[in-house]
Amino acid sequence: MPTPAQRSRSFRKRRVATPGGKINIHYTKKKPAVPKCGSCGKRLHGVPRALPSDVKKLPKSRKRPERPYGGNLCPECARQKIRIKNMERWEND
Amino acid sequence: MIETGRVCVKTVGREAGKFCVILDVLKDGFVLVTGPKAATTVKRRKCSIHHVEPTPVTVKIKKNASDDDVLAAYKQAGVFKKLGIKEPTAKEIEKARDAERKRLAKAKTEKAKPEAKKKEPEAEPKKAEEKPEAEKAAPAKKEPAKKKQEAKTVKKPAAKKAVKKTTKKAEPKKK
Known part of the structure; x- marks a missing residue:
């Protein structure tokens, strides 16, 4: 039987073959969802898919791309957004 | 729209969303x-036209003007106010100059080395041709990804950096 804390849907069952020929079940925490672009839903690169406690240990530059909207928008959408912002800024001139 | 003296916004890379001038x-x-x-x-740096978005602001500068000339032109045309940028202090300007000087010195030493290597290996003519071209395009960028022999020389500045770091850490403690 698993410990009560592990009797939860947020745990994944892993089958592990032991040296004695048995198959034991290990309980591991499930990974969070894949990071996606906020506007188009594309999968984001350069953003780790790990538990928040593990992500916290990483340096800032490994958590997201070093670009405006990095880690929130995909590069194409970010480019578009910067372009539109630039155009809006000079509209009144 | 794309001409020398046109102020633009970079849209790609870590400099995205920041202003620049076409030289x-x-x-x-x-x-x-x-x-x-x-x-x-x-x-x-060299940069693709597709990575740059023009603004209506222009500055009067010559072709390939130096950074100091550009800063002076910015002051004259009041570009800092137009763009909403802080005017750099003398310290910041000198810092940028120092970095540029170091970059040029490094590029010089690297240019000298591949020429000596060219003569030795005749078996790899293709690679020898490709590398100098890449260096011309971006001498500063390709420094870390060098050959094994050059790695020895690269190690020395790294050691110097380590020394600098320790001194920096030690200084604030004294204060």
Whole structure:
């Protein structure tokens, strides 16, 4: 039987073959969802898919791309957004 | 819209969303661009036209003008106010100059080495041709990804950096 804390849907069952020929079940925490672009839903690169406690240990530059909207928008959408912002800024001139 | 003296916004890379000026229009849809680095953190570099978005602001500068000339032109035209940028202090300008000097010195030493290597290995003519071209395009960028023999020379500045770091850490403690 698993410990009560592990009797939860947020745990994944892993089958592990032991040296004695048995198959034991290990309980591991499930990974969070894949990071996606906020506007188009594309999968984001350069953003780790790990538990928040593990992500916290990483340096800032490994958590997201070093670009405006990095880690929130995909590069194409970010480019578009910067372009539109630039155009809006000079509209009144 | 794309001409020398046109102020633009970079849309790609870590400099995205930052202002720069076009210094020269090169072949094949490329452009020479600078922030200058002291003002907007955009390095003096070659860059694709597709990675740059023009603004209605222009500055009167010569082709391939130096960063100091660009800063002076910014002051005259009041570009800092127009763009909403802080005017760089003398300290910041000098810092950028120092970095540029170091970069040029490094590029010189690297240019000298591959020429000596060319004569030795005749079995790899293709690689020898490709590498110098890449260095011309971006001498500063390709420094870390060098050959094994050059790694020895690269180690020395790394050691110097380590020494600098320790001294920096020690200073604030004294204060």
